[in-house]
Amino acid sequence: MKVLLVDDEHLARDRLRRMVEQCDGYEVLDEAACNGEQAITLVQRYHPDVVLMDIRMPGMDGMEAARHLCALQAPPAVIFCTAYGEYAIEAFEVQAVGYLLKPVRQEALQKALESARRANRVQLAALSQQQEGTGQRCHISARTHKGIELIPLADVICFVADNKYVTVRHKGGELLIDDTLKELESEFGERFVRIHRNALVACGAIDRLERTPQGHYQLYLEGQEEPLQVSRRHVAATRRLMQRL
The missing domain is CATH 3.40.50.2300 (Response regulator)
Structure with missing residues (x-):
């Protein structure tokens, strides 16, 4: 062996x-x-x-x-x-x-x-x-054609769910991962904030919050051209967080 x-x-x-x-x-x-x-x-x-x-x-x-x-x-x-x-x-x-x-x-x-x-x-x-409970991971892992790819948690910008899949967007691109948003929020809740039922964002990556003419709220993140939608139920908490940053 x-x-x-x-x-x-x-x-x-x-x-x-x-x-x-x-x-x-x-x-x-x-x-x-x-x-x-x-x-x-x-x-x-x-x-x-x-x-x-x-x-x-x-x-x-x-x-x-x-x-x-x-x-x-x-x-x-x-x-x-x-x-x-x-x-x-x-x-x-x-x-x-x-x-x-x-x-x-x-x-x-x-x-x-x-x-x-x-x-x-x-x-x-x-x-x-x-x-569980022994400490947070310092990396997120993704299975790709190359094998296991590791993304340092410090490089993660956000996690976005689409149906059954979760994408981690990071400084080097984006990858599909096996973790669920619920699991990620439970493990990294102090470093990430829920802004929508389908999105967790890194607190340190938040740039600004804007309201559209239609009355919707969008959150702009560092290094990301397209903003993420903030659901109405999460707007107040997002604003409070941004005041502390």
């Missing part, structure tokens, strides 16, 4: 590599030395069977990376390796997804690897639900 190591500590990766190489039938493909974002890139490049991943890393942490991996058609099994005991082991033992405390013991690693199989999206979705 092919294994990818993800840990921002060089010594931790070296130790895990030696331990994995002592397990028959397992091969270390590569190492991600930075964070979860690099891990996602390497997963799409090498298609590992298993990812041994730290939780606390700079930038995107291991928990968020596992959530984004859910978007893959064939996500790898994720085994978390962490030195922090405040993460309840039971909360993350989701079927084939394992959890090891550092310093990792050879016997425990061997057992986790033997039980690891390709986790499907249902399994990783269950992991995502277990993590």
Whole structure:
């Protein structure tokens, strides 16, 4: 089985590599030395069977990376390796997804690897639900022909729903995503404001609010030529927000 190591500590990766190489039938493909974002890139490049991943890393942490991996058609099994005991082991033992405390013991690693199989999206979705409340994502993920594309949350201008689809408009363009507006509003309610039943906008991207001759309200956003309609029920709240910005 092919294994990818993800840990921002060089010594931790070296130790895990030696331990994995002592397990028959397992091969270390590569190492991600930075964070979860690099891990996602390497997963799409090498298609590992298993990812041994730290939780606390700079930038995107291991928990968020596992959530984004859910978007893959064939996500790898994720085994978390962490030195922090405040993460309840039971909360993350989701079927084939394992959890090891550092310093990792050879016997425990061997057992986790033997039980690891390709986790499907249902399994990783269950992991995502277990993590709710552990912190907001710093990226939004979209499935495209390139694989998983990550959009930094700071670059998001707005989310717009059209029937069953939600589009994220960001500084580099726009992409379809799997999240619903309700889910996004629940997770990022402090950074985004609902202006219509089909639109959430980034508070920091608001430019101005204008009323049309027909009596409708339109919100202009930075970097967007076309304004978004503000429903009457959301006009007052939008005005109050703009007064605080």
